[in-house]
Amino acid sequence: ETGVTQTPRHLVMGMTNKKSLKCEQHLGHNAMYWYKQSAKKPLELMFVYSLEERVENNSVPSRFSPECPNSSHLFLHLHTLQPEDSALYLCASSQETSYEQYFGPGTRLTVT
Amino acid sequence: AQSVTQLGSHVSVSEGALVLLRCNYSSSVPPYLFWYVQYPNQGLQLLLKYTSAATLVKGINGFEAEFKKSETSFHLTKPSAHMSDAAEYFCAVSVGGGRDDKIIFGKGTRLHILP
Numbered sequence: 001e002t003g004v005t006q007t008p009r010h011l012v013m014g015m016t017n018k019k020s021l022k023c024e025q026h027l028g029h030n031a032m033y034w035y036k037q038s039a040k041k042p043l044e045l046m047f048v049y050s051l052e053e054r055v056e057n058n059s060v061p062s063r064f065s066p067e068c069p070n071s072s073h074l075f076l077h078l079h080t081l082q083p084e085d086s087a088l089y090l091c092a093s094s095q096e097t098s099y100e101q102y103f104g105p106g107t108r109l110t111v112t
Numbered sequence: 113a114q115s116v117t118q119l120g121s122h123v124s125v126s127e128g129a130l131v132l133l134r135c136n137y138s139s140s141v142p143p144y145l146f147w148y149v150q151y152p153n154q155g156l157q158l159l160l161k162y163t164s165a166a167t168l169v170k171g172i173n174g175f176e177a178e179f180k181k182s183e184t185s186f187h188l189t190k191p192s193a194h195m196s197d198a199a200e201y202f203c204a205v206s207v208g209g210g211r212d213d214k215i216i217f218g219k220g221t222r223l224h225i226l227p
Contacts, residue, residue: 004155042219043202056214090155098206098213100146103155 002026006091006104013081014112021076021107023091031097032074034066035090037106043090049074050097081111114139116205118218126226131175131190133221135203138184145186146204146215147177156202162186173197198225 004025013019025032034046048056049068063085065077074091088108092101119134137143144163148156160171167179177188188201200222206215 006155043217045214048214088153092156094215096213098144098215100144100158100161101156101215102158103148105155106153108153 004091004093004102004104006089006107008107009105010108010110012110012112013078015081015083017081018077018079020078021089021091021109023074023076023104025072025074025091025093025102025104027093027095027102029093029095029102030071031094032068032071033092033094033101034074034076035092036087037090038087047076048097055097078109081109083111085109086111114143114205114216116203116216116218118201118203118221120221121219122222122224124224124226125193127195128192131188131193131197131223133188133201133203133223135177135186135188135218136184137186137203137205139205144206144215145177145179146206147171147175147186147188148202148204148217149173150200150202150220152199159188159201193223193225195225195227198223 007022031050036044046060047066052068067075088106090106091104094101115138117136146161147159149159150156160169162169162179170176175190200220202220203218204215
């Protein structure tokens with residue numbers, strides 16, 4: 001595998017479910033990101049990890065819980081989501097936080 | 113703080129015509145600038161980047177952008193549009209260096225190619 005991979009690519013979950021999104025980067029980068037992309041809304045930065053330490057949390061509801069166990073892996077744990085959380089969730093990585101980011105293909109999440 | 117503005121949320125051009133997507137930035141120090149492209153149901157792909165070297169930057173798929181400090185602009189161009197260029201394009205700005213710096217993305221411009 002090369003670049004940034006995300007699994008699953010599609011996820012349908014009920015409001016009471018618990019699920020996790022996984023991101024893996026094979027680029028040797030030090031920073032990783034979660035973004036939310038909703039229809040007709042700008043790209044929303046959710047979380048930033050630099051050297052496995054969370055450096056930004058943009059007022060994201062606690063039903064989203066990130067985890068970065070090492071510099072290559074990033075998770076987004078989901079629980080008791082709302083229908084408005086349905087969106088494309090994008091993971092990205094970069095060498096440093098100000099350098100160009102490389103994106104995964106995204107996970108299309110639908111909350112029913 | 114830095115910011116980026118993309119003029120026009122939708123742009124339509126005829127196949128074979130010039131593509132021009134506008135981006136203006138605000139930064140108190142020399143910025144790094146980026147253009148990304150996103151095809152439906154995919155992640156963003158880096159088209160090109162400016163990091164204070166040559167002001168005219170060439171990217172993939174025949175795109176290029178010119179950094180103009182006096183106009184605080186970084187417009188994206190392509191001489192001849194192709195149907196496969198239909199996608200959403202994002203301009204982004206960052207201040208280089210520093211662990212807590214980050215990239216700020218514009219709201220995106222959707223490019224439509226007319227046959």
